[in-house]
Amino acid sequence: MKRIEIIISRALDEEFLERISANDLNHFTAVTPVIGQGYSDPKLGDEVWPQTNKLYIFYADEQQVIKLKKIVMKLREEFPSEGLSAFESEASCLGECE
DSSP states (O other): OEEEEEEEEGGGHHHHHHHHHHTTOOOOEEEEEEOBOSSSSOBOOSSSSOOOEEEEEEEEOHHHHHHHHHHHHHHHHHOTTSOEEEEEEEOOOSSSOO
8 A cells, every 4th residue: 555645736626636536536635725835836825925735645556556646747747837746655554444
């Protein structure tokens, strides 16, 4: 199992939600607002940099990871100036998990 973290500009949120829904990737945790600065404009939620990001966390099997990677790569291609970062790490379940 993998843990996938996707930090995405709120400007891309609706598009991202449509794509994960279309790919039956409906089990996730979302955290908002998320502020910070990466390689795009800062998203600090203040008067100077009013935009914010959203963090999605998925626990996914290999097939779901492949789908998520395709969605992220396509969004990066279509919206190169919007902030979008994705990270993959190993995950294991504590106790009983589905």
